[in-house]
Amino acid sequence: MKRLEKKHPLAIRWFHWINFPVLAIMIWSGLLIYWSNDVFRIGWGSHTLFHLFPDKFYHPGPEEKPLYTLDHKLAMGMAWHFLFMWAFFLNGLLYVLYTAISGEWRYLVPNRNTLKEAFQVLLHDLHLSKYHPPRRKFNGAQQIAYTSVILMGIGSLATGIAIYKPVQFAWVTALLGGYQWARWFHFWLTMGYVGFFGIHILQVLRAGWNNFRAMITGYEVVAAEEKPF
Amino acid sequence: MSENNSSEIPETPETPETPGLTAPGFTSPYVEEVLSDEEAERRIRRMSRRSFLSGAVGVALAGAGWWWLKELQPGSQNARDLGDVAWPFRRSLELNDKLAQAYFRDSRPVPTFPRDQAREPRGNAEVVDSDDFDPDTWKLALVGLKDMSAATKTDEDDTPKVRLTIDAIKAFPKVDMTVQLKCIEGWADVVNWGGTRFRDFLLKYPPPTKSGKPIDLENGLDDLPEYVALVTPGGAYYVGIDMASAIHPQTLLCYEMNGEPLPLDHGAPLRLAIPVKYGIKNIQRIGTITYTDTRPADYWAERGYDYYAGH
Numbered sequence: 001m002k003r004l005e006k007k008h009p010l011a012i013r014w015f016h017w018i019n020f021p022v023l024a025i026m027i028w029s030g031l032l033i034y035w036s037n038d039v040f041r042i043g044w045g046s047h048t049l050f051h052l053f054p055d056k057f058y059h060p061g062p063e064e065k066p067l068y069t070l071d072h073k074l075a076m077g078m079a080w081h082f083l084f085m086w087a088f089f090l091n092g093l094l095y096v097l098y099t100a101i102s103g104e105w106r107y108l109v110p111n112r113n114t115l116k117e118a119f120q121v122l123l124h125d126l127h128l129s130k131y132h133p134p135r136r137k138f139n140g141a142q143q144i145a146y147t148s149v150i151l152m153g154i155g156s157l158a159t160g161i162a163i164y165k166p167v168q169f170a171w172v173t174a175l176l177g178g179y180q181w182a183r184w185f186h187f188w189l190t191m192g193y194v195g196f197f198g199i200h201i202l203q204v205l206r207a208g209w210n211n212f213r214a215m216i217t218g219y220e221v222v223a224a225e226e227k228p229f
Numbered sequence: 230m231s232e233n234n235s236s237e238i239p240e241t242p243e244t245p246e247t248p249g250l251t252a253p254g255f256t257s258p259y260v261e262e263v264l265s266d267e268e269a270e271r272r273i274r275r276m277s278r279r280s281f282l283s284g285a286v287g288v289a290l291a292g293a294g295w296w297w298l299k300e301l302q303p304g305s306q307n308a309r310d311l312g313d314v315a316w317p318f319r320r321s322l323e324l325n326d327k328l329a330q331a332y333f334r335d336s337r338p339v340p341t342f343p344r345d346q347a348r349e350p351r352g353n354a355e356v357v358d359s360d361d362f363d364p365d366t367w368k369l370a371l372v373g374l375k376d377m378s379a380a381t382k383t384d385e386d387d388t389p390k391v392r393l394t395i396d397a398i399k400a401f402p403k404v405d406m407t408v409q410l411k412c413i414e415g416w417a418d419v420v421n422w423g424g425t426r427f428r429d430f431l432l433k434y435p436p437p438t439k440s441g442k443p444i445d446l447e448n449g450l451d452d453l454p455e456y457v458a459l460v461t462p463g464g465a466y467y468v469g470i471d472m473a474s475a476i477h478p479q480t481l482l483c484y485e486m487n488g489e490p491l492p493l494d495h496g497a498p499l500r501l502a503i504p505v506k507y508g509i510k511n512i513q514r515i516g517t518i519t520y521t522d523t524r525p526a527d528y529w530a531e532r533g534y535d536y537y538a539g540h
Contacts, residue, residue, distance in 0.1 A: 002269035003262065004276075017284070021291055037415030074414065075533035076302050079318035082325055082535070166411070167339050167505050167540035168332055174340070179409060179417050216284055217276040224263045 001224035007137065007214040009104065015095040016215060022087045023193060025080060030190055031070050032077025040187050052187075085160065092153045107137045107229070109147055114140040125206075137229040149196055152189050159186035326537035330471060333539070339479045339504040342407045347421035347487050350410045352494055354513050356528065358463025362514070364498045367462065368392040373454065373520035375437040390517065391434070395498050398482055401425040401433070406479055408504040410511065413529075413538065422502035423485030427457075428476045436520035446476060458525030459501060462516030469525030474505050474539055482515070507538045 008016075035058055042050040059066035099105045117140030123129035125141075133139060138146065162173040162182035176182040204212055214220040264272070301315030370390035380389035405423035428446070435444050438452040445452070450472050457475040460467040474480065483502035484491050491497040496513025503511055509529045519525070530536040 002264050002266055004264070004269060004272055017287070021295075033415070037412070039416075075529075078413075078535060079302060079322065079533065080298075083318055083321040086321070165329065165332075165540055168329070168334070168337055170337060170340050179411065183415065213273070213277055217273065217280040219273060219276060221269050221273050 003222050003224050003226070003228075004219045005222050005226075005228060006218055007220045007229065008218050009098075009102065010218060011098050011102075012095070012104065013215060013218060015091055015098070018087070018091050019095075022084055022091060025084045026088050027190055027193065028070075029077045029080035029084065032073040033081060034187065035071050035077075036074045040184065052191075082164075088153075089157060092150070092157075096150065108143055110140070110143045114143050116140070118144050125203075135226065145196065145199075149193070152192055152196075156186065156189050159183075159189065162186075322535045322537075326535065326539075329537060329539060330473065333473055333505075335473070335477055339406075339408050339477075339540075342409070342419045344407050344421055346419045347407050348418065349487065350418035350420045350495070351412070351416065353412060353414075353508060354466070354496070356466040358461050358465045358514075362462065362493075364493065367498050368394055369398065369499060369515060370517040371434060371519075372517060373436055375435050393434075395484065398425050398430070398499060399484065401429050403485075404481060405485070406481070406502075406504075408479065408502075410502075410504070410508055411540070413507040413509050413534065420502075421487045422481055422483045423488070424481035424483035424499075424502060426478060427480040427482055427501075427503075428478060430482055431476060450476070454520040455522050456520075456525050458517075458519040458521055459512045459515050460517045460519075461512065461514050464516070466512060466528050467526050468501075468510050468512045469527045469530075469536070470501075470503065470506070470510060471537070471539075474503060477503070477505050479504055505540050507540075509534065510538055 038051075038053060040052045041048045042052070058071040059069045061067040099108060117133045119140075120129065120131060120133050121139050121141040124132045158172055159176060159182050161169050162176050163179065163186055166173045166179050166182070173179055173182050176185055210220055298315075298317060301317065370386070370392050372388070372390050374391055377389065377391060379391050381392055382389055383392075402425075403423055404426050405421060407419060407421040409417040410420050411417040432444060432446075436454045438444055440452050442452070453472050455472055457470045457472065458467065459470065481502040483496075483500050484498060486492065486495055491500060496515075499515045500513040501511050501515060524536075527536055529538070
């Protein structure tokens with residue numbers, strides 16, 4: 001015996017799937033810009049563990065016919081970045097407004113049980129514990145992840161404008177510790193999205209088809225006796 | 230749970246078509262309806278077909294849009310043929326510029342730094358007129374002044390221009406400031422610039438006003454020419470600056486760097502120090518300054534960059 005349970009509202013599915021290519025374009029065009037002054041690294045003092053990014057990253061494969069090229073495209077990167085920033089901003093703004101007005105935020109914003117539950121989910125997913133908290137629309141770990149990524153989005157907009165208009169928005173730049181720190185935060189937030197994306201894909205693969213399909217149709221097939229969300 | 234129980238589940242596959250199966254909203258009769266495994270499967274399959282179909286249309290449209298934009302992007306053959314960034318990019322850059330100019334205020338100063346943080350900035354000016362430039366015979370040429378009666382021609386230049394020696398520029402009160410020189414590439418170096426406020430210079434060598442009245446900078450810039458064009462003596466490098474940025478109090482006609490006379494490889498005898506713009510607008514070795522209402526040619530804007538390039 002089964003039920004079809006509504007999981008994701010149509011609006012949220014659109015926001016989600018529009019954000020995917022838009023954020024991809026922002027990251028790609030951001031890399032085209034970053035290439036021209038790629039100063040960030042992982043290391044301490046004068047010791048560099050990893051330079052972001054090695055030359056090969058920008059044009060992998062044979063020198064004469066690389067698989068792709070990300071270098072020498074600063075103007076192209078800026079043109080894309082400053083067009084699609086509007087799509088990123090508006091889509092994000094509409095998502096936040098929608099979740100706030102529809103009440104969907106109740107499923108997403110962490111509450112006092114979140115931290116404990118997130119920890120339980122983490123232990124379970126790392127195969128350190130057999131216990132999994134009861135099924136809900138979004139578990140504690142998801143609440144933290146999906147709320148953090150929105151805060152990161154706001155962070156990208158703030159650090160972005162601190163770099164883009166550092167005189168007119170000098171107070172934002174100053175709050176971030178100056179122009180170079182604003183660049184640093186902007187860059188590492190982007191690396192954060194890449195990390196989020198990796199874990200997100202892994203978890204979607206683990207959760208399976210029924211869960212993934214719900215992000216497209218809006219419905220999940222559940223056992224009849226399951227408690228509704 | 231609804232009043233349905235398992236014995237009442239229709240065994241026949243032909244359930245009536247229900248409109249709004251994938252409609253938005255939180256409430257749906259399907260949420261609580263208990264279904265046989267087969268019926269649940271049948272319904273979710275039908276919903277999946279529809280959703281995946283509209284998803285596929287969306288992906289196709291996005292792909293077409295992507296392909297179209299890629300054909301037109303800066304650096305593409307089409308953009309080179311057009312001699313510019315294609316219109317979707319240029320329009321968005323210009324919209325951004327309009328917003329930036331509407332938000333721009335003189336009263337928001339460029340942040341300054343302690344003098345001892347200043348050092349020699351990276352030199353990035355690869356576009357130079359020629360190697361045999363002689364700073365001693367250099368004069369600053371002016372075009373588009375209200376009073377062009379002193380304009381002269383020279384052997385090399387048969388356009389009448391008002392010509393000033395460096396002493397005429399040094400005659401103004403010297404202003405110095407320690408600010409970041411921000412390259413469009415991303416780096417920023419702290420430099421101390423010394424020179425004449427462009428604002429002061431403009432009031433002494435004014436352009437004509439549209440109303441014919443004397444210049445009144447406090448009451449808006451509508452009465453002034455919209456742009457200032459600056460070109461190197463040989464014409465190899467050229468920038469256009471909007472008037473609001475040109476008369477910003479921290480825009481200098483600069484002849485000193487870090488307390489020393491401006492070196493040749495940083496644009497001696499006279500360069501523009503305009504910290505409300507990226508380095509690309511801080512033109513070195515100014516030859517001619519023109520006041521104009523026509524948007525001047527700009528070296529990097531012609532190569533796909535944002536014309537405004539301002540902070």
